[in-house]
Amino acid sequence: STGSAAAVPINAEFDIAYVTPVTLGTPPQTLQLDFDSGSSDLWVFSSHLPTSQIRGQEIYAPNKSSTAKLLDGHSWSITYGDGSGSRGNVYTDNVTVGGLMVERQAIECAQQVSSSFTSEAHIDGLVGLGFSTLNTVSPKSQLTFFDNAKGALDSPVFTADLKHKQAGTYDFGFIDKAKYTGEITYVPVNNDPGYWTFSSSGYAVGSGNFSASPISGIADTGTSLIYLPTAVVTAYYRQVQGATNSRSYGGYVFPCSATLPSFTFGVGEARFTIPPAYMSYAAVTPGSSTCFGGLQSSNGVGINIWGDLALKVAFVVFNGGTPPTIGWAAK
Numbered sequence: 001s002t003g004s005a006a007a008v009p010i011n012a013e014f015d016i017a018y019v020t021p022v023t024l025g026t027p028p029q030t031l032q033l034d035f036d037s038g039s040s041d042l043w044v045f046s047s048h049l050p051t052s053q054i055r056g057q058e059i060y061a062p063n064k065s066s067t068a069k070l071l072d073g074h075s076w077s078i079t080y081g082d083g084s085g086s087r088g089n090v091y092t093d094n095v096t097v098g099g100l101m102v103e104r105q106a107i108e109c110a111q112q113v114s115s116s117f118t119s120e121a122h123i124d125g126l127v128g129l130g131f132s133t134l135n136t137v138s139p140k141s142q143l144t145f146f147d148n149a150k151g152a153l154d155s156p157v158f159t160a161d162l163k164h165k166q167a168g169t170y171d172f173g174f175i176d177k178a179k180y181t182g183e184i185t186y187v188p189v190n191n192d193p194g195y196w197t198f199s200s201s202g203y204a205v206g207s208g209n210f211s212a213s214p215i216s217g218i219a220d221t222g223t224s225l226i227y228l229p230t231a232v233v234t235a236y237y238r239q240v241q242g243a244t245n246s247r248s249y250g251g252y253v254f255p256c257s258a259t260l261p262s263f264t265f266g267v268g269e270a271r272f273t274i275p276p277a278y279m280s281y282a283a284v285t286p287g288s289s290t291c292f293g294g295l296q297s298s299n300g301v302g303i304n305i306w307g308d309l310a311l312k313v314a315f316v317v318f319n320g321g322t323p324p325t326i327g328w329a330a331k
């Protein structure tokens, strides 16, 4: 079997996150969920949430689904590095993504969500696509949608074709040759503790020479920006007039009128270049002439993160075979 579904950016201005329609239960309830290779819980806004925590999101009501079953005595609680989080109870039900159905998928129903999720009206929950070792359900951890689907897939892979300010796709079970050019460069994945961790072969700032130094980081569709070591980030912002590392804004900012260099990263012998226009994320506050950079330091993060900003300049194959690998191709 295979599946294919759209990945739609939730904001016209800049790509904060991408959502994909997912149908849950019988009769089908459709929610817009953020596919997240940087975590491993499938959780949704649900009928168990206080209405004060729902602001425009669609909810999943298990008691309206004839195929929903309570996973008795199980709960979940997740906190992301940015301090956001949610928690609740667990049901199993049918979950369908782009024609691919998984029966008895653990659906983690939120009973509480943090304010940042309440204020994100376009995100009805997340579909974790990290390794199931990161799943937070207790006392028995649950498998991700991809792990549950894997055995039935033509090939144990999913691919991400994210785009700038336009809809891309997530495909399951096949590699669509029409979505990339040239060869796919595959590199090993270290799935301990459960992220899609790979080694980038180096980087270049603008037209500068390529610095061939391995950078270990995670391929994370759930994080908007790129978080890299300070040496890389200072080399980049040294080329940006007026750039500063702002404590108040929590990262590198610069005048929105500044000329930005491109940023190139390597995967094996392959090179991927993020154009200057993508490297400015947003004005720090609406209408401000100070802009927040798409490249930030991983100092406070603890790991390097290749988020949507890096993923959207490539076609990326998440190969869940044995051993797992990750493939990057131009498009």
Ligand SMILES: O=C(CNCCc1c[nH]c2ccccc12)Nc1scc(-c2ccccc2)c1C(=O)NCc1ccccc1
Pocket: 017, 034, 036, 037, 038, 039, 080, 081, 082, 083, 084, 116, 120, 123, 220, 222, 223, 224, 300, 301, 302, 303, 305
């Ligand atoms: O959690 C994920 C992927 N799911 C994100 C779901 C999500 C969390 N708010 C969301 C808001 C909207 C949509 C999805 C999400 N990735 C990782 S690995 C390490 C860190 C981390 C660890 C320590 C410090 C910082 C990061 C994160 C992290 O917190 N990223 C989100 C972020 C990172 C920086 C700034 C903001 C968010």
